[in-house]
Amino acid sequence: MKEEKVILVNEKDEQIGLMSKMEAHEKxxxxxAFSVFIFNDKNELMLQQRAMNKxxxxxxxxxxxxxxxxxxxxxxxxxxxxxxxxxxxxxxxKESISFIYKAPFDNGLTEHxxxxxxxxxxxxxxxxxxxxxxxxxxxxLENVKTNISLHPELYTAWFKVIFDKFYKHINIKS
Numbered sequence: 705m706k707e708e709k710v711i712l713v714n715e716k717d718e719q720i721g722l723m724s725k726m727e728a729h730e731k732x733x734x735x736x737a738f739s740v741f742i743f744n745d746k747n748e749l750m751l752q753q754r755a756m757n758k759x760x761x762x763x764x765x766x767x768x769x770x771x772x773x774x775x776x777x778x779x780x781x782x783x784x785x786x787x788x789x790x791x792x793x794x795x796x797x798k799e800s801i802s803f804i805y806k807a808p809f810d811n812g813l814t815e816h817x818x819x820x821x822x823x824x825x826x827x828x829x830x831x832x833x834x835x836x837x838x839x840x841x842x843x844x845l846e847n848v849k850t851n852i853s854l855h856p857e858l859y860t861a862w863f864k865v866i867f868d869k870f871y872k873h874i875n876i877k878s
Contacts, residue, residue: 710735710772715804717818722775729760732806732814739770739866740783740822742795748842750826752791754860755838760809763838766860767867770819783822791840792831795824803869807861815862821870845871 710728712721713736728735742750750768754761769790773782783797800821808814830840843851849871852859859867 708772709775710737711775712736713818715818717802725772726813729813729815732808732816734804734816734818736773736820737770737815737817738773738779738783738786738820738822739862740768740787740797740824741800741870742768742787742791742824742826744825744827744842746842746844748844749848750791750830751841751843751848752832752837753839755834755836757835760811760813760815761860764860764863765858766863770862779820779822783824787824790833790836792833793826793828795826797822797824801870805862805865807865809861817862819862819866821866 708725709722710725711719712723712728712733714720714734717736723733723735744750751765752768753765754763756762769786771782771786773779779799780797784794788794800823802818802820804818806814806816832840848867852864852867856864
C-alpha cells in the first residue's frame with residue numbers, strides 16, 4: 705500500500721511541498737487538514753468515536769470525520785471522499801473557518817495543522833467503516849459543549865480546539 709502524503713503549507717496555507725503523513729507527524733511539520741461537522745435538522749452534531757486501532761487518540765470522540773487533503777484535491781473534494789470512506793455517506797459541504805493548531809501526543813507524534821472546517825447536513829444513519837470508526841451518535845451542540853468541559857479526556861485534542869473556536873460560528877439556534 706502506498707504511503708499517504710500530506711500537503712505541507714506555510715502560515716498562509718500556501719503549498720510548499722509534500723511529505724509522508726507519518727514523517728509530518730513525527731517532525732511536527734505544518735500541513736493542511738480538514739474537519740467535517742455534519743448536522744441534522746435538529747441542530748445535533750454527528751460525533752464519531754475513533755476506532756481502537758488508530759495510531760493516536762484511539763477510542764476518543766471527535767467531529768464527524770477528519771483527515772488530510774491529497775495533492776490537487778480541494779477541501780470539499782477531500783471532505784466528501786473521507787466522509788464516504790469513514791461514515792459511508794456523502795453530503796454537500798461548505799467551507800466555514802480555518803485556523804492553525806498544534807497538539808502533541810503521548811506517543812511522540814504531533815498534529816500541527818492548518819485545519820479547514822467543513823459543514824454539512826444529513827438526516828440518516830451512517831454506515832460506519834469499523835476500521836476507522838468504533839461508534840457514532842447525534843448530540844445537541846449545547847450538550848457537546850457541556851460534556852467537553854466536564855470530561856475533556858473523552859475527546860480528541862483537535863476537536864476540543866475546533867469546538868471552542870467553531871462553536872461561536874455554528875451555534876445559530878441559541
